[in-house]
Amino acid sequence: MASVEEFGSSGRKQVVELNLVPFIDLMSVCIIFLLITAVWTQVSMVQLGSSIYSKKTSEEPVPPPPFSEVVLRVDVLPEGFRLVVGSERFLIPTLNGKYDKDTLISKLKEVKQKYPEKVDGVTSVRDEIMYKNLVSAMDALTLAGFPQVSITATGVM
Numbered sequence: 001m002a003s004v005e006e007f008g009s010s011g012r013k014q015v016v017e018l019n020l021v022p023f024i025d026l027m028s029v030c031i032i033f034l035l036i037t038a039v040w041t042q043v044s045m046v047q048l049g050s051s052i053y054s055k056k057t058s059e060e061p062v063p064p065p066p067f068s069e070v071v072l073r074v075d076v077l078p079e080g081f082r083l084v085v086g087s088e089r090f091l092i093p094t095l096n097g098k099y100d101k102d103t104l105i106s107k108l109k110e111v112k113q114k115y116p117e118k119v120d121g122v123t124s125v126r127d128e129i130m131y132k133n134l135v136s137a138m139d140a141l142t143l144a145g146f147p148q149v150s151i152t153a154t155g156v157m
Contacts, residue, residue, distance in 0.1 A: 072111060072121040072146065074104065074137045076129050081137060085111050101136050108144030120148040127153065 004016045075082040080093040081104050092103050112118070121141045125134045134151070141149045 070115055070118060072115075072118060074108075074121065074123050074141060076123065076125045076133050076137050078126070078128065083107050083111075099133050099136055101140055104137070104140045105144055108140055108146065112145040119146060120150070121146040122150050122152060124152050 004018060006014055006016060070086050071084060073084040075084065076099075080091060081099060083090040083092065083104065090107055092100050092107065094100065108121075123134060123137045123141065125137075138149050138151070
C-alpha cells in the first residue's frame with residue numbers, strides 16, 4: 001500500500017493509506033484495450049496490402065481477371081453523376097436539383113452490353129453528398145447488372 005504523510009490541523013503527523021487497486025485495475029484494462037486495438041490495426045493493414053494484382057514470386061505470368069483493366073466508376077458529385085468507363089467520362093447533370101437515376105441506369109445498361117462479363121463497379125462520393133444519393137448510384141449499378149458494388153470516399157475528384 002502507498003501512504004502519504006501529512007500534518008493535520010493540530011500539528012500532529014498523520015499517515016494516510018492510498019488504495020491503489022482501482023488504479024491498477026484501470027491501467028490493466030487500458031493496456032488490454034491497447035493491445036487488442038494494435039492487433040486489429042495490423043490485421044487490417046495485412047488485408048489491404050494483399051491483392052490479386054500484386055507481384056507473384058513465380059516466373060509464370062498470371063493473367064488478370066476478365067475486364068480488370070476497364071474501370072467502371074460512378075462519381076456522385078454536387079452537380080450530378082459522372083460515369084467513368086475506362087478513359088471515357090459522361091456527366092449526367094441534375095434535373096431541377098434532383099439526380100437523374102433513370103439516365104444513369106440507361107447509360108450503365110449500354111456499358112453492360114459493351115462489356116457483358118463485367119460484374120463490378122465502384123461508387124465514389126464526396127463528404128458533402130447526402131447518403132440517399134449514394135444509395136441511388138449503388139441501386140443503379142445493381143439494376144444495370146453490376147452486382148459487385150464497392151464504395152470509396154474522396155475529398156477531391
